[in-house]
Amino acid sequence: MTSHYVWQGQQEAGAEWRLVFKTLPQAVDALAQWLHAAHPYDVPQWLVRTEQAAPAYAEWVAQQVAVKK
Numbered sequence: 643m644t645s646h647y648v649w650q651g652q653q654e655a656g657a658e659w660r661l662v663f664k665t666l667p668q669a670v671d672a673l674a675q676w677l678h679a680a681h682p683y684d685v686p687q688w689l690v691r692t693e694q695a696a697p698a699y700a701e702w703v704a705q706q707v708a709v710k711k
Contacts, residue, residue, distance in 0.1 A: 669709045
C-alpha cells in the first residue's frame with residue numbers, strides 16, 4: 643500500500659506493508675519490544691485489537707505461541 647503522512651514537517655508518501663500478528667494477550671508486550679527493536683522506523687505504527695475467535699482456533703493459536711517468562 644502507499645502511505646501518505648507528514649514526517650518532520652514534510653509531506654511524505656511511501657510504500658508500506660501491513661502485517662497481522664496472531665498472538666495471545668500475554669505475548670503482546672514481548673512482540674511489541676521485538677517489533678520496535680527490529681523495525682527501521684523511529685515510530686512504527688503499532689495497533690492492538692482484541693478479537694473473538696472460535697474456541698478451536700483460539701486453542702490452536704495458544705499452542706503455537708511460546709511465551710517466555
